Amino acid sequence: xxxxxxxxxxxxxxxxxxxxxxxxxxxxxxxxxxxxxxxxxxxxxxxxxxxxxxxxxxxxxxxxxxxxxxxxxxxxxxxxxxxxxxxxxxxxxxxxxxxxxxxxxxxxxxxxxxxxxxxxxxxxxxxxxxxxxxxxxxxxxxxxxxxxxxxxxxxxxxxxxxxxxxxxxxxxxxxxxxxxxxxxxxxxxxxxxxxxxxxxxxxxxxxxxxxxxxxxxxxxxxxxxxxxxxxxxxxxxxxxxxxxxxxxxxxxxxxxxxxxxxxxxxxxxxxxxxxxxxxxxxxxxxxxxxxxxxxxxxxxxxxxxxxxxxxxxxxxxxxxxxxxxxxxxxxxxxxxxxxxxxxxxxxxxxxxxxxxxxxxxxxxxxxxxxxxxxxxxxxxxxxxxxxxxxxxxxxxxxxxxx
Numbered sequence: 001x002x003x004x005x006x007x008x009x010x011x012x013x014x015x016x017x018x019x020x021x022x023x024x025x026x027x028x029x030x031x032x033x034x035x036x037x038x039x040x041x042x043x044x045x046x047x048x049x050x051x052x053x054x055x056x057x058x059x060x061x062x063x064x065x066x067x068x069x070x071x072x073x074x075x076x077x078x079x080x081x082x083x084x085x086x087x088x089x090x091x092x093x094x095x096x097x098x099x100x101x102x103x104x105x106x107x108x109x110x111x112x113x114x115x116x117x118x119x120x121x122x123x124x125x126x127x128x129x130x131x132x133x134x135x136x137x138x139x140x141x142x143x144x145x146x147x148x149x150x151x152x153x154x155x156x157x158x159x160x161x162x163x164x165x166x167x168x169x170x171x172x173x174x175x176x177x178x179x180x181x182x183x184x185x186x187x188x189x190x191x192x193x194x195x196x197x198x199x200x201x202x203x204x205x206x207x208x209x210x211x212x213x214x215x216x217x218x219x220x221x222x223x224x225x226x227x228x229x230x231x232x233x234x235x236x237x238x239x240x241x242x243x244x245x246x247x248x249x250x251x252x253x254x255x256x257x258x259x260x261x262x263x264x265x266x267x268x269x270x271x272x273x274x275x276x277x278x279x280x281x282x283x284x285x286x287x288x289x290x291x292x293x294x295x296x297x298x299x300x301x302x303x304x305x306x307x308x309x310x311x312x313x314x315x316x317x318x319x320x321x322x323x324x325x326x327x328x329x330x331x332x333x334x335x336x337x338x339x340x341x342x343x344x345x346x347x348x349x350x351x352x353x354x355x356x357x358x359x360x361x362x363x364x365x366x367x368x369x370x371x372x373x374x375x376x377x378x379x380x381x382x383x384x385x386x387x388x389x390x391x392x393x394x395x396x397x398x399x400x401x402x
Contacts, residue, residue, distance in 0.1 A: 023164035055207025191241030288317030
């Protein structure tokens with residue numbers, strides 16, 4: 001059985017935090033699709049207790065939808081990482097009726113970069129509905145500016161922390177800074193009220209946003225996944241933020257395909273690290289021993305100069321832990337260290353040829369890139385490098401040479 005380690009990247013752990021900032025206690029009976037992704041606390045004062053690492057939403061009897069940036073170090077669990085549980089059947093006192101293991105992780109078949117879809121499915125080892133959890137009802141209408149919303153969260157709460165919520169409204173995309181590389185107009189939307197200090201906190205990534213159904217039943221319909229906050233701007237209070245969400249409507253067809261691939265009587269043939277739809281599976285490229293063509297450096301397209309090698313890098317594994325890279329002029333080498341999705345490079349060395357424009361500037365950007373990289377993501381044949389703030393600073397594509 002595969003165990004999975006989840007580490008938050010965007011709304012991640014810096015210090016222990018309460019749940020929704022200035023939130024109100026939620027009626028758990030109304031939100032039985034909420035899922036808490038549990039992690040052994042790294043804080044010594046917690047004495048090995050579990051805390052909430054990310055939120056999620058039950059979208060099928062054994063599938064939880066959460067944020068892709070909650071992915072963390074999946075490979076670490078294989079080598080003995082701490083187990084992660086999904087808390088279901090949340091009680092009013094903040095405890096859980098059951099904790100189920102995550103045994104598989106599924107990624108949507110979209111490429112990374114500015115068109116990244118920040119969503120992932122976690123497969124559970126049991127039927128969560130047998131423990132009192134409920135499958136969410138999906139929102140299918142239009143995301144109209146001004147529509148009222150409700151967001152849930154536990155923050156980085158230990159067991160016993162009550163579920164909280166806050167109400168807000170869908171806002172103009174510009175309030176979430178559409179120039180950011182991690183805001184994708186095709187897949188994301190913005191929520192916020194000018195001057196409001198209510199917002200999500202650390203540990204709320206991946207959690208749900210609901211829109212109240214306009215019907216006598218008045219159901220809460222699942223519409224968004226917490227992605228991250230954006231400061232409201234210099235003219236407003238420092239503590240105000242508008243929150244970016246992934247549009248759940250963009251993954252409805254994918255979820256339907258996944259649930260068709262297996263059911264209660266048929267085991268799944270899907271494995272972690274695979275992008276899967278019915279009858280079509282393609283594995284993620286390997287970080288090491290792969291020829292990675294560099295397509296973008298710091299949001300700038302990379303130019304291939306005539307009679308020069310294309311910009312690329314290769315990370316050598318098998319204990320070598322070295323990277324060789326070039327933009328078509330000097331050969332740059334460095335050591336590297338990988339810890340799950342964490343990635344850092346050591347002091348670089350290079351040959352000493354004189355590089356003509358534009359290769360001279362491009363080479364300096366490559367050296368700066370190696371200094372700034374803190375983590376990476378791979379989906380299919382696409383990889384991005386990210387800095388300490390979680391911003392994409394390079395886009396690469398795996399090239400398979402004959």
